[in-house]
Amino acid sequence: MKRLLFLLPFLLCADEDFISHYEYGEMLYNQPRGVNCAECHGESGEGKVIVEFRDIHGKKVLRGPDIRKESLASMINSVNSYHKIMPRYYLTDEEVKAIYDYLQKKNSEYLDESEEGNTTK
Ligand code: HEC
Numbered sequence: 324m325k326r327l328l329f330l331l332p333f334l335l336c337a338d339e340d341f342i343s344h345y346e347y348g349e350m351l352y353n354q355p356r357g358v359n360c361a362e363c364h365g366e367s368g369e370g371k372v373i374v375e376f377r378d379i380h381g382k383k384v385l386r387g388p389d390i391r392k393e394s395l396a397s398m399i400n401s402v403n404s405y406h407k408i409m410p411r412y413y414l415t416d417e418e419v420k421a422i423y424d425y426l427q428k429k430n431s432e433y434l435d436e437s438e439e440g441n442t443t444k
Contacts, residue, residue, distance in 0.1 A: 344421060344424060345424070345425055345428055347421045347425075348421035348422050348423075348424050348425025348426075348428075349425050351414070351418055351421055351422050351425070352368075352422045352425055352426065360422065362387075363387030363408075363409065364387040364388070364389075364390050365387070365389075367391070367426065367429050367430055368389065368390045368391045368393075368426045368429075368430065369389055369391060369430075370386060370387055370388050370389035370390070371386060371387050372384055372385070372386045373385045373386055373387055373408075385408065387409075390426070391426060391430045391433060391434065392434070392437070393423075395419070395420060395423045398419055398422070398423050399416055399419045399420075402414055402419050
């Protein structure tokens with residue numbers, strides 16, 4: 324709700340380009356239909372510990388993987404399929420692309436750096 328209030332000025336700027344593609348991606352990443360990607364994949368998709376617990380086998384750590392290097396095609400595929408932990412989302416390809424572009428832009432420095440170190444590409 325706080326987020327929506329923050330967006331209100333953008334929404335009211337009728338002569339402006341509604342909200343930018345980046346802001347749209349940010350909004351979707353942070354709240355696609357109530358469950359946000361950031362909760363499990365971290366603020367920028369870097370991955371995050373969701374929960375730590377202990378069972379008869381000892382300590383377990385449940386984490387959301389780093390998705391910064393995920394391709395658009397595999398992101399669309401992941402969001403649209405069933406997983407053990409991650410919920411299935413009903414987002415359009417356009418919406419997933421906005422999330423993808425948002426993460427690409429947000430992590431551009433990290434992605435540039437790791438590309439330089441990768442000589443096989
Ligand atoms: C409840 C936690 C949770 C939420 C919310 C969540 N994910 Fe995930 N995600 C996971 C986990 C855990 C995996 C690993 C597969 C599994 O075990 O479910 C995963 C896998 C993925 C993968 C594949 C990466 C890989 O290495 O296999 C992508 C891409 C992805 N998530 C993107 C997203 C996006 C985009 C959103 C928001 C629309 C999202 N996730 C929301 C927990 C979550």
